[in-house]
Amino acid sequence: MVVKGNHDFKVSREQLWIYLMDPIVLAKITPGVSRLEIIGEDKFKSVSEIKIGPVKASFTGKLKVVDKDQPASFVIKMEQLSRIGNAHVSVQMNIEEKEGGIAALAFDGKADLSGVIARTGQRVLSGVANVITREVFSALEKHIEENKQTVESEESIQSMKTIKPPELEDPIDPAINSIG
Amino acid sequence: MTKYIGKSVKRVEDKRFITGQGKYTDDIKMPGMVYAYILRSPYAHATVNSINIDAAKSAEGVVAIYTGADIPEAIAGVPCGWQVNFKNGDIMKEPPHPLLVRKKVRHVGDGVAIIIADTRANAKDASELVDVDYDLHDAVTDPKAAAQPGAPLVHADAPNNIAFDWQLGNPKEEVAAALASAAHVTELDFVNQRMIPNAMEPRSAIGHYDTAYDKYTLYTSTQNPHLTRLLMCAFVLGLPEHKVRVVGPDVGGGFGSKIFHYIEEALVVWCSKQIELPIKWTCDRSEAFLTDAHGRDHVTNAKMGFDADGKIVALQANTFANMGAYLSTFAPAVPTYLHGTLLQGLYTTPKINVDVTATFTHTNAVDAYRGAGRPEATFLLERLIDLAALEMEMDPTELRFKNFIPAFDGVEQEGYVTQVALQYDSGNYAPVLTRALEMVGYEAFREEQKNQKGDKLLGIGFSTYVEACGIAPSAVVGALGARAGLFESAQVRVQPTGKVSVYTGSHSHGQGHETTFAQVVADRMGIPLEDVEIIHGDSDSVAFGMGTYGSRSLAVGGSAIVKSIDKVLEKGAKIAAHLLEASTDDLDYAEGKWTVKGTDKSVGFGDVSLTAYVPHNYPEGLEPGLDFSSFYDPANFTYPFGAHVAIVEIDKETGFTKLKRFIAVDDVGNVINPMIVDGQIHGGLAQGIGQAMLEGAIYDETGQLINGSYMDYCMPRADDFPSFEVDRTVTPCPHNPLGVKGAGEAGCIGSTPAVVNAVIDALWKGGHKVKDVKMPMTPERVWTAMQG
Missing domain, CATH: 3.30.365.10 (Aldehyde oxidase/xanthine dehydrogenase, molybdopterin binding domain)
Incomplete structure (x- = not known):
């Protein structure tokens, strides 16, 4: 399944980069995500509830950010597992600076589905994925707007940069390195 | 004096079927019965690093869980029942098909663990607690792509994924020479797409080891109880055959898919011995899509040459046949002895060569599906001859009449010896087409077509076929590679x-x-x-x-x-x-x-x-x-034949194709019960036309079946069809006492190319000279063909 699209944000691409790298922000804006926990540098574990039509499933997964070229591009690799099937996702994200202080985000990738979600209704799933992606970016846009209004400063963004991954209780799952 | 033969006696079994009293495997209940669920691979190609069953073992109601590691090495898996050799004489590649995989999964649906619990729901719930760690690998699903260098390997010991290569007929050089000197050559590349059988009753099996009598019983939804017993006892589990009873009770359809000995049958029997309880396994529809042996899946290039008068001078057919990940019971026979041997058709073609490469792919096994090889052969011949008629601007029926083998009854006149290893028993081909043309009102139709205006395109397509039924005799099939008598x-x-x-x-x-x-x-x-x-x-x-x-x-x-x-x-x-x-x-x-x-x-x-x-x-x-x-043990196969005609109407704006009429004139020899024969023909037509217009399994490039449900796989419905117009001629079989030939598959064998030919005819007459529209011919594909 192909995942492709773009979205413009009214921030500089440096600022957008910081938002996109922030797990707290990401957890907040992604529909269904109830937890996004840091398990290593640029590696996260997620728990999410996704509802597609009559099907509702809880996905647990791993997500990592690789090939970072700040602030121009990165690749997200994701592995989501659930009782109705699994998704292995790889998405290339490119951020370009447009006139008027706009950061244009373009994404292009592929989701390999397996299990029931692969063989039932896959033909409608790319539509669903597009809806979810739009929701994510609309929520991010809203989050950016709200942050501008409430803080109106670079400080909070700067402070986000300094968030350190929490100390890990468990050692990093070696399987995370095999994603994708 | 016949009181019953030839009469449409109402089916005595229907009383129990239509009142819901049929007794199918899943209806059988036994004291102490437990239920199995098979955890299957969600991936097409992966290494199993580890399987953790700890959490599942302590789940509610769980009785036992087995994985591939628990099954003794001596139980290698289910065997293949038909051996085809490579052209060089080597035996086909026959990698084991294990009851549960040990190291590698090779298609989505490969069995990884069997979970047995007090209820089916508990077994299924517990399966979600089994933690399997996979390493994913690239997959290949297309039979031709699989044979190309660098394709992901399904089995390490089958280089280029080739299970076997095979050829039959006249030497290739002779065919090539005849084609080179032909006045006209029609060439076509096409795909005979993969079909899912969709029996109404999903597969089900009960294994029961009776400790008191030291006897095993297997109830299973099979077309073939004795062969299942033989294969399971002698080649899978090593059980004494006299201590094993196999029962195929009422079975709700099979279309071929229940001929084969499946892993689940052997598994429930083996597990029942371990836990000394009767075990029932019934697959759900989703599993049926994934694991019932599929049909067809040929990728073909074919050339048919004609002389200036339109007589066929040669045929070269090259096919890649998909075997799936493992060789199912009769799989090797389908593209070879049930396909290559039928490429004479009902024509006098003097030079024929057929070359088949059978490949492994990361997909479910492919085996016999209603018609098994003969629909593929008919499709090949009938697409080519109809297309040739368009290219040579000849009438497609005239071209056929010109090439038909003259009548022979197998008594006064000898059976017809083909270029591809068979001797037809009896045949009289022209009358079936003549009768079909009468029923169509052919000349009037061509007039109507010529004068058509407006937003629709009318087309007519033909298919004349001969097939081989009554599969036997043992000596012949044995020489052809069958490992069982028939x-x-x-x-x-x-x-x-x-x-x-x-x-x-x-x-x-x-x-x-x-x-x-x-x-x-x-x-x-x-x-x-x-x-x-x-x-x-x-x-x-x-x-x-x-x-x-x-x-x-x-x-x-x-x-x-x-x-x-x-x-x-x-x-x-x-x-x-x-x-x-x-x-x-x-x-x-x-x-x-x-x-x-x-x-x-x-x-x-x-x-x-x-x-x-x-x-x-x-x-x-x-x-x-x-x-x-x-x-x-009969002296020969029987060879029914017939002529099918489709009339379609295409909407120019949308590409939507409506099947307006379908005429089938079949000769199945003597008929015992005309109503049942009509019913068999109707059912076959539904499946054959379904392949042309609606059905087809789709695997994506990672090996996922992406239309594995009735929401996604387009099954034909009654309103997709016109009322079928069927008739018969009778040419008795000369070598069996009833003079019968067999009617179960004819509808499915003849119909598919007639429908495609009708669409192609409509497109040509509408000015779109396309050679092919891929099946299923969806409105999108037909519309696209009209844009060229």
Whole structure:
């Protein structure tokens, strides 16, 4: 399944980069995500509830950010597992600076589905994925707007940069390195 | 004098089927029964690093869990029943198909673990707690792509994924030379897409090891109980055959997919021995999509050459056939001996070569599906000849008449010897097409088509076919690679009161054997239909059987019954002669009694049968009883044929194709029950037309079946079809006692190319000279063809 699209944000691409790298922000804006926990540098574990039509499933997964070229591009690799099937996702994200202080985000990738979600209704799933992606970016846009209004400063963004991954209780799952 | 044969007797089995009283495997309940669920691979190609069953083991209701590691090494897996050799003589690649995988999964649906619990729901819930760690690998799903260098390997010991390569017919050079000097060559690349069989009853199996008797029973939704027992006992589990009973109770459709011995059958039997409880496994629809053996999946290039008069001079057919990840029971036979051997069709083509490369892919196994090889052969020939007619601006029916093999009845005239290893039994091809043209009103249709205006395109497509049924004889199929005989057995047991129990090795899974066979018995014995009971499907009551497939039940199984009836009547005559104090030569048998010729002295069948079991006044030296078994191994296949015609109307704006009429004239030899034959033809047409217009399995490039549900796989419905117009000619089979040929697959074999040809005809007449529209011919594909 192909995942492709773009979205413009009214921030500089440096600022957008910081938002996109922030797990707290990401957890907040992604529909269904109830937890996004840091398990290593640029590696996260997620728990999410996704509802597609009559099907509702809880996905647990791993997500990592690789090939970072700040602030121009990165690749997200994701592995989501659930009782109705699994998704292995790889998405290339490119951020370009447009006139008027706009950061244009373009994404292009592929989701390999397996299990029931692969063989039932896959033909409608790319539509669903597009809806979810739009929701994510609309929520991010809203989050950016709200942050501008409430803080109106670079400080909070700067402070986000300094968030350190929490100390890990468990050692990093070696399987995370095999994603994708 | 026939009271029943040739009459549309209502099906005796339908009372229980339509009142919901049929007894299928899943209906069987036993004390202490537990339920199995099979955890299957969600990936097409992956290494299994580890399987953790700890959490699942302690889940509610769980009785036992087994993985591949628990199954003894000696149980290698389910075998293949047909051996095809490479062109160089090497034996085909035959990697084991394990009951549960040990290290590698090779298709989505490969069995990873079996979870047994007190309920099906608990078993399924517990399966979600089994933690399998996979390393994913690239997959290949297309049969041609699989053979290219660098394609992901399905089995390490099958280089380039080639299971075998094979050829048949005249030397390639001779065919090439004939094509080179032909006045016209039609060439076509096409795909005969993968089909999912979709039997109404999902597969189900119950394994029961009885500790008291040290006996195993397997109930299974099979077309083939005895062969399943033989394969499972001798080649999978190593069980003593006399301690194993296999029962195929009522079976709700198979279309080929229930011929084969599946891993689940052996698994429930093996597991039942481990836990000493009866175990039931019934697959859900989703599993059926993934694991019922699929059909077709050929990628073909073919060339047909013609001389200036339109006579076919040569045919070269090159096909890549998808075997899936493992060789299913009859898989190697389908693209070879059931496909290559049929490429003579009903034409006099003097030079034919067929070259088949069978490949492994990361997909579910492909095996016989209604028609099995013969639909693919018919599709190849009939697409080419219709297309050639368009290219040469000839009438497609005229081109066929010109090339038909002249009539031969197999008695006065010898059977026709083909270039591809067969001898047809009898055939008279022109009349079926002539009759079909009458029914169509061909000239009037062409006028209508010529004058068409507006937003629709009309098209007509033809298909004439010959197929091979009554799969046998053993010596022939043995020489062709079958690892089993293909005869049939029948026992006719006359009870003391004159009622007759018939035990047949054929197995009905919807064909109406209980009616058709009873018609034959009642007529031959001159007794009422109600006095005949047909018993099938239980290895403990039926001596042996080779099952039902290849339209063989009546031609082979029915003939075995006739042999036993002959023996019963021969012995009965001796008893009657004794009672009548006459010589057997002086007796006539009719309407259930023996009469001394020229007198009114007679004795009834019931008196004779009672005497056989109460032999107080009895011929000297004759054994008591009236009970005979026979094994019938026919002299040849049977070769039904027919002509199918489709008329379509395409909407120019949307590409939506409406099938307006479908005419089928089939010759299946003598007909016992016309209603049942019509029903078989109708069902076959639905599947054949379904392939042309609606159906087809789609695997994505990672090996996921992406239309594995009824929401996504387009099954034909009644309103997709017009009322079928069917008729018959009758050319009896010369070599079996009933003169029958078989009707189960004909509808599916002839119909598919007729529909595609009709669409191509409509497009050409509308100015779009396309050679092919891929099946299924969705509105999008037809619309796209009109944009070129």
